[in-house]
Amino acid sequence: MPGRNHKKIAAAVNQQPLADFKVGVDNVIFSVDTAQNRLLVLLVMRQQEPFLNYWSLPGTLVRQGESIEDAAYRILAEKIRVKNLYLEQLYTFGGPKRDPREDCESYGVRYLSVSYFALVRFEEAELIADGVTGIAWYPVKQLPQLAFDHNQILAYGHRRLRNKLEYSPIAFEVLPETFTLNDLYQLYTTVIGEHFSDYSNFRARLLKLGFLSDTGIKVSRGAGRPASLYKFDAEAFAPFKDKPLVFI
Amino acid sequence: MPGRNHKKIAAAVNQQPLADFKVGVDNVIFSVDTAQNRLLVLLVMRQQEPFLNYWSLPGTLVRQGESIEDAAYRILAEKIRVKNLYLEQLYTFGGPKRDPREDCESYGVRYLSVSYFALVRFEEAELIADGVTGIAWYPVKQLPQLAFDHNQILAYGHRRLRNKLEYSPIAFEVLPETFTLNDLYQLYTTVIGEHFSDYSNFRARLLKLGFLSDTGIKVSRGAGRPASLYKFDAEAFAPFKDKPLVFI
DNA sequence: ACAAAAGTGTTTTTTATACACCCATGC
DNA sequence: GCATGGGTGTATAAAAAACACTTTTGT
Numbered sequence: 001m002p003g004r005n006h007k008k009i010a011a012a013v014n015q016q017p018l019a020d021f022k023v024g025v026d027n028v029i030f031s032v033d034t035a036q037n038r039l040l041v042l043l044v045m046r047q048q049e050p051f052l053n054y055w056s057l058p059g060t061l062v063r064q065g066e067s068i069e070d071a072a073y074r075i076l077a078e079k080i081r082v083k084n085l086y087l088e089q090l091y092t093f094g095g096p097k098r099d100p101r102e103d104c105e106s107y108g109v110r111y112l113s114v115s116y117f118a119l120v121r122f123e124e125a126e127l128i129a130d131g132v133t134g135i136a137w138y139p140v141k142q143l144p145q146l147a148f149d150h151n152q153i154l155a156y157g158h159r160r161l162r163n164k165l166e167y168s169p170i171a172f173e174v175l176p177e178t179f180t181l182n183d184l185y186q187l188y189t190t191v192i193g194e195h196f197s198d199y200s201n202f203r204a205r206l207l208k209l210g211f212l213s214d215t216g217i218k219v220s221r222g223a224g225r226p227a228s229l230y231k232f233d234a235e236a237f238a239p240f241k242d243k244p245l246v247f248i
Numbered sequence: 249m250p251g252r253n254h255k256k257i258a259a260a261v262n263q264q265p266l267a268d269f270k271v272g273v274d275n276v277i278f279s280v281d282t283a284q285n286r287l288l289v290l291l292v293m294r295q296q297e298p299f300l301n302y303w304s305l306p307g308t309l310v311r312q313g314e315s316i317e318d319a320a321y322r323i324l325a326e327k328i329r330v331k332n333l334y335l336e337q338l339y340t341f342g343g344p345k346r347d348p349r350e351d352c353e354s355y356g357v358r359y360l361s362v363s364y365f366a367l368v369r370f371e372e373a374e375l376i377a378d379g380v381t382g383i384a385w386y387p388v389k390q391l392p393q394l395a396f397d398h399n400q401i402l403a404y405g406h407r408r409l410r411n412k413l414e415y416s417p418i419a420f421e422v423l424p425e426t427f428t429l430n431d432l433y434q435l436y437t438t439v440i441g442e443h444f445s446d447y448s449n450f451r452a453r454l455l456k457l458g459f460l461s462d463t464g465i466k467v468s469r470g471a472g473r474p475a476s477l478y479k480f481d482a483e484a485f486a487p488f489k490d491k492p493l494v495f496i
Numbered sequence: 497a498c499a500a501a502a503g504t505g506t507t508t509t510t511t512a513t514a515c516a517c518c519c520a521t522g523c
Numbered sequence: 524g525c526a527t528g529g530g531t532g533t534a535t536a537a538a539a540a541a542c543a544c545t546t547t548t549g550t
Contacts, residue, residue, distance in 0.1 A: 016311045016312065017311065017312050018270055018309045018310065018311055018312070019270075019271065019310050019311055019312045019313070019314065020268060020269070020270070021268070021269040021270070021271050021310075021360070022266055022267075022268070022269070023267065023269050023271075023342065023360060061266045062266065062267050062269075062342075063264045063265065063266055063267055064264065064265050064266070064267045064344075064356060065267070065344055066267065066344070067342060067343040067344060068340065068342040068343070068360070069343075089339060089340060091337060092316065092337060092340040092362050094271065094310075094315060094316035094362065095315040095316070095317075096312075096313055096314070096315060108312060112269070112271060112316070112360075114340050114342065167415070180529085181529085181530090182528080182529075197512075197513075197514095198513080198514075198515085199529090199530095200513095200514090200515085200530080200531085200532095201512070201513065201514080203529095203530080203531095204512095204531090204532095205511085205512085208511095218520095220520090220521065220522085220528095221528075222521090222522070222527080222528085223521065223522045223523070223526070223527045223528065224520075224521060224522080224526085224527040224528030224529060225519060225520040225521055225527085225528060225529040225530075226520070226521070226528090226529075227528080227529055227530090228529085228530090246494070428502085429502085429503090430501080430502075445539075445540070445541095446540080446541075446542085447502090447503095448503080448504085448505095448540095448541090448542080449539070449540065449541080451502090451503075451504095452504090452539095453538085453539085456538095466547095468501095468547095468548065468549080469501075470500080470501085470548095470549070470550095471499065471500045471501065471548065471549045471550070472499085472500045472501025472502065472547075472548060472549075473500085473501055473502040473503075473546060473547035473548050474501090474502075474547070474548065475501075475502055475503090476502085476503090
């Protein structure tokens, strides 16, 4: 029965063994040091093979009963204490051979990495040093060679951060409740670069959009005229949601 | 030794069992029927439990030695023949309990779905009917209830499609090599809705940007003045890459 | 001749850009 | 009083938006 035989073969081809995965989460956690105008990323020193003593993105493997996003929040909370943060899924890297453990220790198990991208407020972020693991904010302009494909993941996260700042109001998730317009401008300058509107125009545009409300409270930063504290008004922003809008 | 004991306990807490995963890929494949001004998505009828006889996104499980992206292309090629397409990773859905198979048949294995989003040219897309599996283009405005969390994935893909059209030149990946400005306009209208510039302004803006070159060739579509065929000039577009740019 | 589709032009309004300048404070 | 940072205004250029109009075809 050639027909039947053919079907069997086709079925066999269609049912090559499925890959078994362990799923890891790697976080690209950014912050902006406005005092020194630097964009920073959180790195930890690896304590085990592979890539022992390499800097890497803080990551973990997903446990039973834990959602991917839970794992992302867990590893973040293990490394850093923050009040405000913005976190979103970045990309899933899953080619075979991206993790050297696939060759040796395992029985054909693949390692897949779901990366998350986070932005936290530098001034209030508290690194959790456990006395063993090295942990540090690194300027993204002076990165060391990282473990695994983490340089690639980081580069992808950096691109996403810039895009998000340009098109979405994520800056306000990481600024304090109230902030000066200069705080906001500095944040944009540090991440995007100096190649956009000057402060005066930036200011005028943002204010005209109408979702920044002046609290009337003034703060003085050393010399100079005191600045007004502004507040992001989520309700006033609502109409702009899902509309193309460029902040820079 | 209380110190050592404490360390042991901490280690135990930190090493709850890892989850074991099977990784699936689900494709949200869109096309635009310009003749009827409809946005379509490709659905297949499930042939097995769970969700037997439910419509679902075309998907597959990742096999040994296969990258995630390879699996996405494989399942796409199994269902449809196309010349041009745009494909990118969408999102990874991985909460526990998103797949009912986790409860019964498996030994604690989790199912994770890496979704991909694709845009293909409707006119030249050829569905591959194998005589068994139902397969169809569904208008996104009249979707049935889908298997798993596929309605959610689809909604997410739809949002991404709109954003991509607004900010990126993906329309040209799915239009034929040469196209009329009206073809382009229809594509935008169908996906985004009628709420953007009229044809005249759309046209003026796109032409001024300078990355559409007139081939000089004219085509006639029934009555009316013949239209010029244009061509996307990737080189002329290069300077706009990575710059905020809004097409609509 | 006339409807239909393509393409051009014009007018008005809104934004962007580049500045110059005024304001309030610390020292 | 003057340097410093905050804030306002203005002149010019560019772009968006609305819409009227011309051109070229099929019937």
